[in-house]
Amino acid sequence: MNEPEKISPEVAEALKWYKEAQVMYAQGRSLDALARYEEAYRVFVEHGCHREAANAAEKMGDLYFNRGNFEKALKPYKIALDICEEYEDELGTAILSEKIVYVYKELRQPEKALPYLYRALEIAEKYKDAHRAARMLAGIGDVYRNLGKLEAAREAYALAARIYREIGSREQAQLAEEALKRLLQEMGPGEASADHPDK
Structure with a gap:
């Protein structure tokens, strides 16, 4: 049986931030949550944690979308979509494509x-x-x-x-x-x- 891959302290910290962001969002602290997701996303990208980076980017998009900032939601959604496409996560691709459709609907484009x-x-x-x-x-x-x-x-x-x-x-x-x-x-x-x- 394979040993689970040892994760670096930075990634462990970023995973903690990601969880904290989810709690903050649930408490209605969306700006704090957004800052946490952004910090986590940067670490995930630096350390090549693609799935985690895609998840964090998607959450950032969700936060912008729910705050009515549709223009800003597009970029993180598209980043997450690109990661899903690159790593052949077709379910993720379908979900993110649909979220982008909703953004363009709101933007009347x-x-x-x-x-x-x-x-x-x-x-x-x-x-x-x-x-x-x-x-x-x-x-x-x-x-x-x-x-x-x-x-x-x-x-x-x-x-x-x-x-x-x-x-x-x-x-x-x-x-x-x-x-x-x-x-x-x-x-x-x-x-x-x-x-x-x-x-």
Whole structure:
């Protein structure tokens, strides 16, 4: 049996800070928690503790997001996402992609969310996570609708509704179907698709 890897005193200290930050956050001391996470993150990066660095960066993003500082949340989320991608942590990648989608939604920059929606969708399909796949498709439908690409939006909504129905999520299926119905009314009978060259 392998001996557990001996961790340096600095990393042990940073792990302690990480735990302290979680307690501070739970107590509503979000600025103190943020400072602690930042200190821990720096040590983790210096010592090549990738998973811990990704976790600390994600927590920093969560804190900024919950404080309504969406611009600032993006950087730590993207750092954590890059680490997950590099070390092939696909579940982490899917979760962080989704968090970045929410940031862009709050920033009202939905078109920037598309690559992250598609990345999370790809992972959801690979692991047969129907719920996440349907959620990403509904998000893709929303973005395309905002961009005026109505045909692409229609396909995404229809697929999301079908998946939700198949997995028995009636409420969500209904929401996707309502979005689809509204979209079809916007498109009107026989409207050329928004991607059509004549548009």
